[in-house]
Amino acid sequence: MSAAPDRMEIWDVHCHLSGVPGNTPEERLERLIGYADRLGIQKLCICMGMEWAYDPSPEKLRKDNDDVLRAIRRFPERAFGFVYLNPKHTQASIDELNRCVADGPMVGVKLWVAEKCNSPALDPIVRRAAELRAPIYQHTWLKITGNLPGESTPMDLAELARRHPDAQFICGHSGGDWEVGIRAVRSCQNVYVELSGGDPVAGVTEMAVRELGAERVLFGSDAGGRSFASQLGKVTGASVPETAKRLILVGNLRRLLRPILTSKGFSTHRSTTIEHQ
Amino acid sequence: MKAPRQQARVHGPETKDQRPRALRWEHAPGNKLGDPKHCIARRDFFRFASGLAVLVGVRSGLSVSSADSSHRPGALVDVNVSISHWPTRRVEFDEAPELAKLLRSRGVSQAWVGSLDGMLHKDIAAANARLARACAQNGRGLLLPFGTINPVLPDWREELRRCAEAHRMHGIRLYPNYHGYKLDDPASASLLRAAAERGLIVQIALAMEDERMMHPLMRVAPVDPTPLVRLVREIQGIRLVLINALRLVRGEPLGQLIRSGEVYVEISTLDGVGCVERLVTEIPVERVLFGSNAPLFYFESAALKLRESSLSPTQLAALCAGNAIRLMPRGVGRGSRTP
Numbered sequence A: 001m002s003a004a005p006d007r008m009e010i011w012d013v014h015c016h017l018s019g020v021p022g023n024t025p026e027e028r029l030e031r032l033i034g035y036a037d038r039l040g041i042q043k044l045c046i047c048m049g050m051e052w053a054y055d056p057s058p059e060k061l062r063k064d065n066d067d068v069l070r071a072i073r074r075f076p077e078r079a080f081g082f083v084y085l086n087p088k089h090t091q092a093s094i095d096e097l098n099r100c101v102a103d104g105p106m107v108g109v110k111l112w113v114a115e116k117c118n119s120p121a122l123d124p125i126v127r128r129a130a131e132l133r134a135p136i137y138q139h140t141w142l143k144i145t146g147n148l149p150g151e152s153t154p155m156d157l158a159e160l161a162r163r164h165p166d167a168q169f170i171c172g173h174s175g176g177d178w179e180v181g182i183r184a185v186r187s188c189q190n191v192y193v194e195l196s197g198g199d200p201v202a203g204v205t206e207m208a209v210r211e212l213g214a215e216r217v218l219f220g221s222d223a224g225g226r227s228f229a230s231q232l233g234k235v236t237g238a239s240v241p242e243t244a245k246r247l248i249l250v251g252n253l254r255r256l257l258r259p260i261l262t263s264k265g266f267s268t269h270r271s272t273t274i275e276h277q
Numbered sequence B: 001m002k003a004p005r006q007q008a009r010v011h012g013p014e015t016k017d018q019r020p021r022a023l024r025w026e027h028a029p030g031n032k033l034g035d036p037k038h039c040i041a042r043r044d045f046f047r048f049a050s051g052l053a054v055l056v057g058v059r060s061g062l063s064v065s066s067a068d069s070s071h072r073p074g075a076l077v078d079v080n081v082s083i084s085h086w087p088t089r090r091v092e093f094d095e096a097p098e099l100a101k102l103l104r105s106r107g108v109s110q111a112w113v114g115s116l117d118g119m120l121h122k123d124i125a126a127a128n129a130r131l132a133r134a135c136a137q138n139g140r141g142l143l144l145p146f147g148t149i150n151p152v153l154p155d156w157r158e159e160l161r162r163c164a165e166a167h168r169m170h171g172i173r174l175y176p177n178y179h180g181y182k183l184d185d186p187a188s189a190s191l192l193r194a195a196a197e198r199g200l201i202v203q204i205a206l207a208m209e210d211e212r213m214m215h216p217l218m219r220v221a222p223v224d225p226t227p228l229v230r231l232v233r234e235i236q237g238i239r240l241v242l243i244n245a246l247r248l249v250r251g252e253p254l255g256q257l258i259r260s261g262e263v264y265v266e267i268s269t270l271d272g273v274g275c276v277e278r279l280v281t282e283i284p285v286e287r288v289l290f291g292s293n294a295p296l297f298y299f300e301s302a303a304l305k306l307r308e309s310s311l312s313p314t315q316l317a318a319l320c321a322g323n324a325i326r327l328m329p330r331g332v333g334r335g336s337r338t339p
């Protein structure tokens, strides 16, 4: 019999309000939490709004972040917000960062495909995020079918991370083509890889743990576009030690968010409200 | 260990309710009550509730250990597993002894196994013979071989004959995109017709990996299943299982395929929150099978989908085992028919 407790706490670093039924942000997050409950996932990090834009205007950014703020304010025990920014609108992005993170409840930054992340346009945003101790989740994918014009590769993220050793980065989707992505960020100690978004191809978690150490690997689901299940199976089904699974499922994200959560007065202790009422 | 008692309490009444349904499977036309397979199916059914409860985790918490699902077999039929080597990566559990151990430890009672050698090897006769041997020698009846047929190769009918008569297989698995033909090519119709005449289940893999992540020298477009609508209507007795299909075909195109005849899908590449409960509102649950695509995918990913979705015990029973057991032909591959 394994020594694992019946209830392993799980935090999911990457969820959305899209791909989930519901007419309002609150309804969608409620549905998402309902599914998360079935798999014992306690905390969801939410980013981006009800409808997505590759290259959002400042107005669209505010709308998307307002959606997330509405949702997480309804479920403060269960959800964290990551502020969606567009480096093409640097000042508007810094304003959003201040509004949602410095002066609001959000705890991280989400960057998607508006601008490749090695662009100097990111530098002021990253500096401000580092001041706020907000980790930066950068979507990355390396596609043999061709990336979107502003879509970052894991190599682009490695460039950015080397320019900003004081900031903490999350390499979204482990670069998509994870056998290359994990190598691309291997030497950057301030980069975590996040496991969501791809098919549950066996070996991804084992390789990440082998090459980076379990301390640099995070569980994320990309729900609702993906199921919690398909992505959680990447960790629960992996041939890595139980201690590594605990770090990936909760320990690392808790450690990464602890400074900003503490500064906002959130508890980082084990959640007591496990069942969603 | 208090978990089993909790599971029994939760699932007890539903198990009773389902017994008549299980008996209906066993008395379906053509089912031989004296057939040893029938006995296995019935025994498996009565182990089903406890095995399934472990699988989908009636316990509210989640252990990250696989240990809590060890050694408790239930009737779970995984229709999409493979052995041998993926061309661009070594995968854990890719040999039959390890795969059988993995599946048993996860509560799988029967697995339909293809050989990845069938994708690219030209000597498919050898690949099928190795597959048949591996399945016979490992897992004590757990692994059912599904040989590969490539209708573009010369003399493929002899290969089909060997699968049915020499290896006594219940079905075959096709990789049209890796073998370079389309489903509206005449070769497809000939092969499907020949397989139907022999009573073989035909599995068609619509894809084997995400197109975005393929090796640059092994980029293969997915299979277009549209021509199957006409073929299934035309070919009497054909029974098709589309594997790795549900990212590629959904909505009305899937509905058309399902309505065209005996066409089934499995859940390994189905995704999105609550994906299984949503799928069974789109197509009848009777056409949905459990498939993991192990060991290429983590087995747990498919198993956890059953826990994430809200499914009735009847739906779960059908999806996990009932549909596959009903689909499995009886009396095929025993050399009783000649082409």
Ligand SMILES: [Zn+2]
Residues within 6 Å of the ligand: A014, A016, A222
């Ligand atoms: Zn995402």
